[in-house]
Amino acid sequence: MKTRAGSAGESGRLYKTINGGSDWYPVNTNVSVFLNYIVFTDQNTGIVTGNNKTILKTTDSGISWFSVNKNNALLDFHSAKILDKDNYIVTGTESSIYTSSNAGASWDTMSLGMPNPLLTVEFTDHNTGWVSGCCGMFLKTTNGGLNWSPEVYLTPDFQFIQ
Numbered sequence: 001m002k003t004r005a006g007s008a009g010e011s012g013r014l015y016k017t018i019n020g021g022s023d024w025y026p027v028n029t030n031v032s033v034f035l036n037y038i039v040f041t042d043q044n045t046g047i048v049t050g051n052n053k054t055i056l057k058t059t060d061s062g063i064s065w066f067s068v069n070k071n072n073a074l075l076d077f078h079s080a081k082i083l084d085k086d087n088y089i090v091t092g093t094e095s096s097i098y099t100s101s102n103a104g105a106s107w108d109t110m111s112l113g114m115p116n117p118l119l120t121v122e123f124t125d126h127n128t129g130w131v132s133g134c135c136g137m138f139l140k141t142t143n144g145g146l147n148w149s150p151e152v153y154l155t156p157d158f159q160f161i162q
Contacts, residue, residue: 011032011033011034012029012030012031012032012033012035012050013026013029013035014026014027014029014035014038014048014062014065015027016061016062027062027063027065028064028065029048029056029065030065031050031054031056031067033050033051033052033054034050034051035048035049035050035051035054035056036049036050036051036076036077036078036079037049037077037078037079037080039080039081039082040062040082041082041084041085042085043061044058044059044060044061045057045058045059045082045085045103046058046062046082047068047080047082047088047090047104048065048080049077049078049079049080049090049092050076050077051076051077052074052076053069053071053074053075053076053077054067054069054077055067055068055069055077055080055090055098055104055107056068057103057104068100068104068105068107069098069107070106070107071098071107071109075092075093075094075096076092076093076117077090077091077092077098078091078092078093078117078118078119078120079091079118079119079120079121079131080121081121081122081123081129083123083126083144084126085103086100086101086102086103087099087100087101087126087144088100088103088104089121089123089129089145090107090121091117091118091119091120091121091131091133092117092118093117094111094114094115094117095111095112095113095114095115095116095117095118095133095137096109096110096111096112096118097109097110097111097112097118097121097131097145097148098110099144099145110145110148112139112148114133114137116133116134116135116137117133117134118131118132118133118137119132119133119134120132120133126144127141127142127143127144128140128141128142129141129144129145131148
């Protein structure tokens, strides 16, 4: 089995490898914003988050990408987690958390009402997960992102990055 990976960056640039990183090939995303994070659930399906409300999805191993965010909020999205083929979670500015239970076709939005960006998201199973943000903000969910614990500041001015 060949190793597949991707790398995201500025000006909508996305690069793909199919040989463990020996060679990288540019991929057209049709966007020009900074892309922040890329995650795959299997060798075919993945999402990329980026600035200016960008959430892109691929179902063909990253050959082509299409937008799955129809929300008008002007947010930057920083991180993403694919829990399974249908359930996605994305974090961003204004302490926003977006969840989808239909593979990105629609999104439920939540804001914690803080100006801090949420920079990382990680889950150990479908129910238990954590998000972290600027200034040491750290939150936990035990019901798949429906509710989050009150924000805790682990260390002022400290932030987790992925």
